[in-house]
Amino acid sequence: MNEAFRRLRFLLLLTAGCVSFASVANGEFVVQITRGQDNAIPIAVVPFAPPQGAAAPFDVAALVAHDLDGSGRFKTMDRKDMIDQPHTGAEIAFDDWRRLNNDYILVGRLNAVAANRYDIVFWLYNVLTRQPLLGFQISTDTAGLRLASHQLADKVFQAIVGIRGAFATRIAYVSVLGHVPRRTYQLVVADADGANPRVIMQSAQPLMSPAWSPDGTRLAYVSFEDHQPSIYVQVLKSGARRLVSDAAGVNQAPAWSPDGRKLALTLSNRAGNLDIFVLDLATKGLTRITHDPGIDTEPQWSPDGKSLYFTSDRDGGPQVFEKSLARGGRALRLTFAGSYNARPRVSPDGSQLAFVTREHGAYRIATLDLKNHNGMQVLTKGQFDVSPSYAPNGAVILYATRERGRGVLALVSTDGRVQQTLMATVGEVEEPAWGPFRSD
Amino acid sequence: MKRTIAMTFLIGGALLLAACHGKQAVVNQPTAGSVVPAGGSTSGSAAGSGTSMTPLAGGSAAAAAIANEANNAPLDTRVIYFDFDKSEIKPQYDDVITAHARTLTANPTLRIKLEGNTDERGTREYNIGLGERRAQAVRSALMLQGVADAQITTISYGAERPAVEGDNEAAWSKNRRVDMVYMP
Numbered sequence: 001m002n003e004a005f006r007r008l009r010f011l012l013l014l015t016a017g018c019v020s021f022a023s024v025a026n027g028e029f030v031v032q033i034t035r036g037q038d039n040a041i042p043i044a045v046v047p048f049a050p051p052q053g054a055a056a057p058f059d060v061a062a063l064v065a066h067d068l069d070g071s072g073r074f075k076t077m078d079r080k081d082m083i084d085q086p087h088t089g090a091e092i093a094f095d096d097w098r099r100l101n102n103d104y105i106l107v108g109r110l111n112a113v114a115a116n117r118y119d120i121v122f123w124l125y126n127v128l129t130r131q132p133l134l135g136f137q138i139s140t141d142t143a144g145l146r147l148a149s150h151q152l153a154d155k156v157f158q159a160i161v162g163i164r165g166a167f168a169t170r171i172a173y174v175s176v177l178g179h180v181p182r183r184t185y186q187l188v189v190a191d192a193d194g195a196n197p198r199v200i201m202q203s204a205q206p207l208m209s210p211a212w213s214p215d216g217t218r219l220a221y222v223s224f225e226d227h228q229p230s231i232y233v234q235v236l237k238s239g240a241r242r243l244v245s246d247a248a249g250v251n252q253a254p255a256w257s258p259d260g261r262k263l264a265l266t267l268s269n270r271a272g273n274l275d276i277f278v279l280d281l282a283t284k285g286l287t288r289i290t291h292d293p294g295i296d297t298e299p300q301w302s303p304d305g306k307s308l309y310f311t312s313d314r315d316g317g318p319q320v321f322e323k324s325l326a327r328g329g330r331a332l333r334l335t336f337a338g339s340y341n342a343r344p345r346v347s348p349d350g351s352q353l354a355f356v357t358r359e360h361g362a363y364r365i366a367t368l369d370l371k372n373h374n375g376m377q378v379l380t381k382g383q384f385d386v387s388p389s390y391a392p393n394g395a396v397i398l399y400a401t402r403e404r405g406r407g408v409l410a411l412v413s414t415d416g417r418v419q420q421t422l423m424a425t426v427g428e429v430e431e432p433a434w435g436p437f438r439s440d
Numbered sequence: 441m442k443r444t445i446a447m448t449f450l451i452g453g454a455l456l457l458a459a460c461h462g463k464q465a466v467v468n469q470p471t472a473g474s475v476v477p478a479g480g481s482t483s484g485s486a487a488g489s490g491t492s493m494t495p496l497a498g499g500s501a502a503a504a505a506i507a508n509e510a511n512n513a514p515l516d517t518r519v520i521y522f523d524f525d526k527s528e529i530k531p532q533y534d535d536v537i538t539a540h541a542r543t544l545t546a547n548p549t550l551r552i553k554l555e556g557n558t559d560e561r562g563t564r565e566y567n568i569g570l571g572e573r574r575a576q577a578v579r580s581a582l583m584l585q586g587v588a589d590a591q592i593t594t595i596s597y598g599a600e601r602p603a604v605e606g607d608n609e610a611a612w613s614k615n616r617r618v619d620m621v622y623m624p
Contacts, residue, residue: 180602206600208564228595229568250572250596253565266565272576272594274569295569311566318566343563356563363562384607386563405607431564 038417040075041160043068044102044127047079049087049109051118056110058145060120060152064106067153067167070193071396072418074160077102089123089132097127104133106156116142120149124156133159146195166391167192170435171398172210172219173409175199177427187221189236192391192434194422200234201241211254212435219433220244220254220263231265233281244281250274255299264289264299264308276310278325289323290331298343302350309334309344309353318342320355320368334368337376341366343387347394352414354379354388354397365399367414379416389434390414400430514539519603520578522616524559527573529581537578540620541585548588554578555619556596557603559612564598571596578618593623 045065050056068074077100086092087109097105108122123135134155140148147168154165171194175186185207190197201207205224212219213233220233231245231254245251249268256263263279276289276299290296294314301308307324312331314321317339323331335341340358347354350370357366357376362383369375379397387400394414401410403421407428411420422429514535523530529537544550556575558567575594582592604614 180605183601206597208598208600224597224600249594250568252568266568268572270589272572272579272596274572295566295573297569298563298565311563313566313569318563340562342566358562384561402607 040073041104042075042077042102043104043106043156043160044077044082044097044100045106046082046085046087046108048107048120048122049085051110051112054112057118057142058149060108060110060145060149061106063146063149064153064156067150067165067193068156070420071157072413072420073157089125092125092130094125094127094130102127104156104160113139118142118145120145120152122152124159146191150191150193163395164393164437166393166395166434166437168438169392170216170438171389171432172212172435173400173432174207174210174430175427176407176430187219189219189435200236200239208431209253210431210433211256212433213256214258214260214436216436216438220256222252222254231263233263245279253297253299255301257301258303258305264301264310266297266299276308278308289325300344300346302346303348304350309346311342311344320344320353334370335376345388345390346370347390347414348392349394352394354390354414356386356388365397365412367397377416379412379414380410380419382410385410387431389432391434392437398432398434400432515543518620520574520618520620521613522574522618524612524616525570527570527577529577537581538585541582541587544582544587544591545585548591551591551593551623552582553593553595553621553623555601555621556594557601557615557617557619558599559615560599560602560607561612562599564600567598568596569598571598574616574618578620 045061045068047059047061048056065076069076081100084093084096086107088107092105092107103126105125105127106122108120111119111121113119118140120138120140124133125131126133136152136155138148138152150168153167157163157165157167169192170189171192172187172189175188177184177186185203185205186199187201187207187210188197189200200219201221203223203225205227208222210219210221217237218233218235220231222229223232226246228246229251230243231251232241233244234241244263245265247267249270249272250266252266254263254265261281263281265277265279266274267277268274273293274295274297275291276296278287278289289308290312292312292314294312295318296310296312296314298311299308300310306326307322309320309322311318312321313319315333319333319341320335321331321333334353335355338357338359342356344353344355346352353368353370355366355368356363357378359378364378364382364385365380365388366376366378380399382401384402385399389398391398396411396413398409398411401408407430409422409429409432411422412418517536520529520533520536540552544552554575556571556573558570572594575596579592579594583589602611602615603617604611
């Protein structure tokens with residue numbers, strides 16, 4: 001097996017109290033949901049008709065069902081219970097599907113329009129009203145069928161749930177292979193479901209803190225390849241890298257401004273004091289943001305670009321602070337519960353912060369309502385839950401945790417009701433970063 | 441390879457045509473730095489007190505200086521351990537600091553790199569800060585005993601380079617450390 005192209009495997013675990021669950025085999029993956037939503041919407045995703053006279057080049061319906069089940073908000077019907085497989089609205093016997101307790105039904109087919117080129121045609125119906133919610137045709141080549149299936153799932157998700165789907169997005173993460181002292185560090189970009197992992201950077205020295213540019217074309221990250229931490233920006237399509245910060249001492253925690261022109265980052269002085277700066281990528285100008293003797297790090301921009309959230313232990317232990325870039329002035333402390341609150345991430349709509357909190361020695365993901373600073377909620381139950389990252393639709397948080405002695409990734413919905421674990425087959429996985437909505 | 445995705449809307453009788461063009465993502469390994477061989481910075485570190493002396497490449501003055509101090513146990517110690525969430529140097533390491541300070545002040549061309557580390561718990565970037573704090577504590581202690589600033593470099597690896605793997609205090613206690621690495 002080629003270690004450079006590992007697959008993320010999704011494991012199925014049922015816990016007591018879980019009312020709904022889904023088990024979907026999709027090629028290499030079996031999805032496992034630790035805790036599904038109690039009122040998951042029942043939907044029948046009927047296998048699509050293959051191109052006439054040919055085998056189906058890809059099981060579109062299976063991947064759509066996998067995505068919908070994985071969100072925890074849907075419960076898809078088992079194929080083997082389908083006595084009938086309609087492919088158009090006219091073929092649907094709605095009474096039968098209603099009797100099988102489906103609220104919605106998705107049908108479609110693939111048409112081969114040329115060698116290596118397909119049209120996917122599909123319709124989503126409300127089973128009770130028998131009305132179509134949507135119908136689309138997607139034209140793509142064989143290699144694009146997987147992405148097209150995710151885009152199809154996004155459409156279904158949005159039509160029913162009312163939030164834009166994030167199935168057709170990508171994640172980045174750090175993979176660590178081998179054992180000390182001979183470890184290999186990799187920076188990997190994969191589809192949001194873990195498929196198609198691609199190693200974009202590999203090193204015998206640590207790699208940290210991948211951060212997506214807002215347009216999804218570049219990753220900033222920290223590399224120790226020069227035996228000191230430096231920040232690189234790498235263009236994903238070409239692999240071209242640019243060293244953007246290699247000041248003496250610490251160069252860490254890069255965070256993109258919403259307009260993609262600046263990086264907030266952490267630097268140190270000779271005495272090892274960490275502070276936050278903003279680097280203009282075009283002019284290379286540096287602006288200092290924090291001036292205090294504590295550790296100030298882990299900056300994040302607000303979506304309007306006007307403030308920075310960051311971690312500071314100026315009051316003793318690490319807490320989350322906010323500083324206005326326009327107004328300047330003192331940073332405002334946002335977290336007060338407990339002695340450890342760090343690594344803030346802001347939701348795409350700016351209404352909520354996710355961060356790491358420590359309670360009774362356990363590190364967990366918590367959220368804070370930014371309109372009401374008292375509304376802190378702890379979402380996870382692990383011992384080592386760190387590195388939260390919001391999906392671009394704000395509905396789910398991806399984070400790193402440890403299970404059975406290994407670093408794995410996990411998902412939790414922002415209301416805490418849906419949880420999922422993603423385990424790599426080889427090595428350890430950490431520091432996930434969810435990419436933006438795709439524009440390609 | 442270019443992949444074009446066109447989406448056609450069919451709702452009721454209305455037909456809307458929207459096309460968006462996209463390139464298939466081609467991600468190549470970067471030409472620079474795709475595999476970087478391990479550097480020499482791990483030499484001289486690892487286990488606890490009583491580690492045997494590590495030969496230094498080149499740098500005969502450094503090797504000679506250290507060799508002259510053979511059988512000096514505190515000088516043999518190249519790692520200082522810390523308590524959880526702490527960067528204070530415990531009194532049991534006073535002799536170690538003194539021994540290294542003496543060696544460095546006696547040999548002003550000798551240089552030492554202090555590598556600060558933490559255990560795996562907590563957030564990664566804040567741990568970089570804690571590791572740096574530990575390295576700085578050792579640096580300050582050495583400078584207090586006369587070592588020149590120019591002889592000391594610090595680096596923090598945070599939780600990224602543990603000495604021992606494991607989700608337990610036995611491992612964590614071995615990872616909360618500063619490795620003292622003499623530079624060739």
